[in-house]
Amino acid sequence: MNALIKAEFRRLAATRMWRWALVTAVLLGGGLVGLMAVVGPENFSPPMPGLDTEEGVLSVLGMLGFTVFVPAALGTLAMTAEYRHRTATYTFLFAPRRWQVLTAKLVTFGGAGLAYGLVLAVSAGAGFYGALAARGVTPGLAAGTVWELLLRMALTMAVYTLLGVAMGALIRNMTVALAVVIGYLYMGELILMMIPGVNLVYPLLPGGATASLTSFTYVAEAVAGELATSPVSLLSPVGGGLLLAGYALVAAAVAVLVPMRRDVV
Numbered sequence: 299m300n301a302l303i304k305a306e307f308r309r310l311a312a313t314r315m316w317r318w319a320l321v322t323a324v325l326l327g328g329g330l331v332g333l334m335a336v337v338g339p340e341n342f343s344p345p346m347p348g349l350d351t352e353e354g355v356l357s358v359l360g361m362l363g364f365t366v367f368v369p370a371a372l373g374t375l376a377m378t379a380e381y382r383h384r385t386a387t388y389t390f391l392f393a394p395r396r397w398q399v400l401t402a403k404l405v406t407f408g409g410a411g412l413a414y415g416l417v418l419a420v421s422a423g424a425g426f427y428g429a430l431a432a433r434g435v436t437p438g439l440a441a442g443t444v445w446e447l448l449l450r451m452a453l454t455m456a457v458y459t460l461l462g463v464a465m466g467a468l469i470r471n472m473t474v475a476l477a478v479v480i481g482y483l484y485m486g487e488l489i490l491m492m493i494p495g496v497n498l499v500y501p502l503l504p505g506g507a508t509a510s511l512t513s514f515t516y517v518a519e520a521v522a523g524e525l526a527t528s529p530v531s532l533l534s535p536v537g538g539g540l541l542l543a544g545y546a547l548v549a550a551a552v553a554v555l556v557p558m559r560r561d562v563v
Contacts, residue, residue: 302393302402310406319372319410323417326365332425334358336432346516349430351438359444360514362422362451366458369411370479373462376407377553378472400554404463411459415452423448450511450535457546461504464549467556491518491530501532504545510538 310316339346339354347354380389393399423445430437437444462479469475487505491497500506500518509518510533518529533541 299398299402302398303405306402306406310410315372315375316410319368319414320417322368323414324421326362326368327418327421327423328425328428329421330365330425331358331362331422332429334361335426335429338433347438349435349437353438355437355439355444356447356513357516359422359426359447359451360509360512360516362418363454363508363512363514365418366454366508367480367483369414369455369459370462370465370483371476372414373407373411373459373464374466374475374479375462375472376403377463377466378470378475381470382472397554400467404460404550404553407459407463408456412452412456414459415455418455419445419448419452422451447513450539453539454508454511454542457542458504460546460553461549464552467553488517497530500530502541504542506530506532507538507541507545511535511542512538 335349335358338348339358340348346357349355349358379385389399390396426437426444439447465479466475469478483505487500487503490503491500501510506518509515513535515529515532518532532538
């Protein structure tokens with residue numbers, strides 16, 4: 299297992315993927331959050347509470363939840379690239395016990411997803427406080443709470459990396475797998491939320507669990523406003539985190555078991 303994990307890390311380090319991932323983390327973290335903080339959520343359309351309020355801070359930082367497609371895509375590419383470039387055959391010949399290969403991949407990309415999340419969190423914190431200092435605004439949340447929220451965001455990114463690995467194990471075609479991942483994250487759950495009655499399951503879906511963990515209620519409230527109904531009740535941050543952890547465990551099991559029962563070709 300140690301040799302396989304080292305091999306996976308070497309493979310990852312030999313590609314440009316991790317470099318672009320870190321650059322993306324900085325741009326989405328410091329760039330996106332910094333820009334929103336400079337503009338001010340009160341100037342958005344529709345307007346949101348200002349950064350001098352708790353709701354405003356949670357809304358701006360919670361927007362990072364919309365970027366979970368990046369680590370999910372990284373995890374998906376980790377699996378589908380093996381089949382697209384036909385390296386899976388050589389990998390499984392070198393290590394016939396497929397569960398070890400897949401476990402090593404999960405460990406490697408789970409760590410990579412966490413590293414991505416930490417870079418995203420640190421850059422977002424820097425951009426956030428830099429913008430506030432430039433505007434002379436006192437944030438509506440204590441610094442400890444802000445960094446705790448950003449840490450939860452980093453853990454969320456690691457979970458979505460594992461979910462992406464599982465999706466790549468289920469769907470070998472790279473283009474189709476990425477389309478399914480991005481389509482579900484940006485259309486599937488939103489469509490479900492727009493259906494009265496069906497939207498009650500939203501808190502139990504990955505997006506709802508993410509919203510709970512990151513204390514981001516803007517989407518649920520916006521959809522409720524469109525439907526003229528009461529917002530669905532999200533889980534507590536702890537409940538959302540436990541649910542996401544459960545999704546990660548199921549994803550890991552899928553990523554390990556499914557390739558064991560398929561031919562490589």
